[in-house]
Amino acid sequence: MNNLVSVVIRNKNESKALEFLLKNLTERYAADVAEIIVLDNLSTDNSQQIAEKYHARFITIEHFSYGGSANMAATTATNSIVVIFSAHAYPISHDFFRVIINKFIENPTLAGVRCLNIPNDYRNYINKVSANEDPNQSGLIFAGSAFNKDVWETHKFKDDIRTFEDKEWSKRVLKNGYKIEFAPAIFSYEIKRTRRQAYFRFKNEIVGGYQLWHTKFTFAIAIKSFCKMFYVYTSNFIQDIFYLFRRLFFMMRFLMNKPKQF
Secondary structure, three states: OOOOOOEEEOOOOOHHHHHHHHHHHHOOOOOOOEEEEEEOOOOOHHHHHHHHOOOOOOOOOOOOHHHHHHHHHHHHHOOOOOEEEEOOOOOOOOOHHHHHHHHHHOOOOOOEEEEOOHHHHHHHHHOOOOOOOOOOOOOOOOEEEEEEEHHHOOOOOOOOOOHHHHHHHHHHHHHHOOEEEEEEEEEEEOOOOOHHHHHHHHHHHHHHHHHHOOOOOHHHHHHHHHHHHHHHHHHHHHHHHHHHHHHHHHHHHHHHHHOOOO
16 A cells, blocks of 8 residues: 545536635645545536636546446545545544555555544544444445545445445455554535425435335334424424514614713
């Protein structure tokens, strides 16, 4: 294993987020990042121009799948340590890549490292909850995780799974005796999905969860989930309207009886 990092970014019409990520990578982490590759799913914005501006390799994927794009990331990367980012994620800690590199130096047979993003990551890291104990929430997440290309050569990603290709690979390599560990490298995951995008993600996670975790679904569970979400959304809507009017009434009283200025 060499001790250089290939960063691969999965992108679709996220030129603004992509530019921030590339600016971040090239200005703060140039010493640790040997190459940057943008895997683009037929973007119609100026993502390609942004990638070229920061001298990143730009590769178009016409028929996108999560597992397929992860295999493409490994295939095109020229270094043993591959870090996959979504365009809307970016590293924060100053030693982000150095921490990852040191993890692989300490254990060259390590399959991958999961970096820290959400509170659960930090809790599992501090409480030493291993990937073997919790492959879902301590295994890899391909918005900011690193994997060992040498391990991938033997254990490719599945391109026929709807989503959770990172979790499926985690379970498989762990079963084959490899290790996945947390690295105290911090990144941010920042995205606002439209309702259409949220629905698309919901469908993928239902199918992927069934394929990978054998999640039990029944008509009763589906109806119960619908009723629960309907109650939550309706309750939130009523509360939002209630406090919207409270704000209005407060402003009216304030304007009619403004306090003394100092």
